[in-house]
Amino acid sequence: MSQVTLEIDGTKVQAEEGMTILEAARSVGISIPTLCHHDQLEPYGACRICTVEIEGRGRTNLVAACLYPVEQGLVVRTRSERVDKTRKVLLELMLAHAPDAPEMQELAREYGADKDRFDKESSFCILCGLCVRYCAEVKKNNAVGFVDRGTRREIVFIPEIASEVCWDCKECFPLCPTEALQASFLLTRALMSPSPSGKPESEK
């Protein structure tokens, strides 16, 4: 792998070709906020909170740092008026779903996002896909997936698989930035086994 030099927030950074801006920044201790990123998973680019400003090929652009590959001579600004404003609105859009999630409250303070800017939505989930991707990529179980598209998109546990593998795993729980997963999972469990203990028939 050949090395490239780029500039992040005024600092010259050496990076390996094929790295993303996010990886290059973190390698020198420059932090870029993320919600849907996880080191063990393929970059996804859904929450867009890692949006940064780049200058390259003669123009200024906003890109997702978790996906954008480093280039020789690339100039990156992880904070700018445009970046901060974008992150603020993105947070406000997500806070309409999960106003009480600690991780997002912290980011909201940083970027001056108003959690009451938009009316509350019924689902807590921000569809970061961490549970879905962790289950698919790391656990190779595919017990939870997305259904539908657009504004109707949601996550759903597939009962046949979930009843087999979820009881002893639950590794996706701590990944969830909004705690929606627990609610959803508990609901699924409740629906699947009407017994008060919440345990499936086989475990009783």
Added chain:
Amino acid sequence: MPRINSATELEKLRKGILSGRDPDRPCITLCSGTACHASGSTEVAASIEEEIKKQGLSDKVDFRRTGCHGFCEKGPIIVIHPEKICYLQIEPKDVPEIVSQTIKEKKVVERLLYTDPATNEKIVHESEIPFYRNQERVVFGSNGEIDPANIEDYLALGGYSGLAKAVSQMTPEQVLEEVKKSNLRGRGGGGFPAGRKWEECRNASGDTKYVIVNADEGDPGAYMDRSLLEGNPHSVLEGLTIGAYAIGAHEGYIYVRQEYPLAVENVGIAIEQAEEYGFLGENILGSGFDFRIKVHRGAGAFVSGESSALMTAIEGKVGEPRPKYIHTAIKGVRDRPSCLNNVETWATVPLIINKGADWFAGLGTEGSKGTKIFSLVGKVNNTGLVEVPMGITLKDIIYGLGGGIPGGKKFKAVQTGGPSGGCIPEEQLDMQVDFDQLAKAGSMMGSGGMIVMDEDTCMVDVARYFLDFLSGESCGKCVPCREGIRQMLKILTNITRGEGREGDIERLEELSEVTRDASLCALGKTAANPVLSTIRYFRDEYEAHIKEKRCPAYVCKELISYYIDPEKCQGCMICFRQCPAEAIIGGKNQIHVIDQEKCTKCGTCFEVCPARFDAVRKLSGEPVPPPVAEEAREITRKSEAK
């Protein structure tokens, strides 16, 4: 049919086909595209076949079902060769007369001709009808001549000579140079230079490369790719094969919507025929070049028309877009170099190779060369598909070809580019239509949809409609697109319901900016265009809705009321009887009054009130006048009073 192994053999075959065809022999061509099919061309076809037999003409006249002729408003269309007499809106009952008069007696049936509304003159030939007269139908023109299921029709018109020229006389580099020189820009949306994309794909490392036809046209009101693929599938196959030769690809995909059954069927037939003749498969035309095409049917997601989503779908996964920071020409289907263009772009390629880049670049404007097919729909007299040189003005399209606005209504806007496009107002009708001018006006070329809107269209409602469409068609993966659209749609819906708040326009602008800047794919990046362009040109309509709770176009139900003018009402009982909500109070010779509490604003009374009375009015932003006192509702007619 034996395989064709060289350009010379192809020419020999063509001569053979032509010599077997008597140019003076009568031929009835019937448009059998989807629009004409919907207006009954299948029944017309059956009666043509029957009538030819009945009148004993089976061996004296040919009958050909062709692709879309474009003038869908007036379908089903018949053109009779060699005179090229054009009959419109044909029904089965017209057929016996056509056969006995025009075929047998060589007489024109006047009543079936087009009548020019301006001069009231009858027009005999298709090419003289104003709708066609100012078109430049270089790509789309053959549609009306060809039976898409018969490769000989395409060959008779010079089909596959572009491919023969490319593989026998040109190196792949020369083909690429020709396309680059022509300045052909992709006709599917963004207008990216096709030659540059081809070159990037050609230069990308990797042994396996793909060329792809995007036939996932999904914009509401747009159907030019559909008509091309249905009507002239070989032109698309030929273009794709030339592209594959230039790029060095041996595998191609046609990604076509399952909802286009005729296109799926015709392209399948065409591939089989082309393989049989040696225009596809191994050692094409004896050149040593191999190329195969697979048809991939789309499962009905609009977003799969986005190139990276389309490629993901080809891989068998859910059609979701992926980041294109590395172009798909380098890393596309299965991470291999993949060159995607839409149907119209590929269909243009054989013409460029045949007639040369200079010919192509001689058409159009500085930045946008060639012609473009638009689907002209909405509130315009002549709806249909038109092919015009780039640079023609909007006015020439809408008034010259389209024949203006029906019903004496006033033009308000034209929406171009589908859900990613914008609305262009009257002040800009003189704009020369090309990629750059449309973008400058806040809209885009898109795949070429043009929806004309008249004064009865509410622009806030139009923006709401497109955002509603996108809210269901976004893949929903990234936050700015999914949530941005969700919130914009909420605001727009509130405004149309009279629940708009001060600051809504600014909120829409801010959400638009973030959706554009931060979304993952082009669907999200352009999703706000319908909002931004209507705010830009019709801000007053937004303000009327928000501040005065008034819909200037009288469209938004929550903001309008129906009212019967007591001075005009003749107590005729027509609206009284037809009101489905039983909201009209009245009797014979009694002034009718609408019970506003019961009224569902369906508009029936407005529609049915006889024009000579014109008593029902729509009100918006003003209170409904109090009803006439019950004792004063008796109508005394002047004649009775005497």
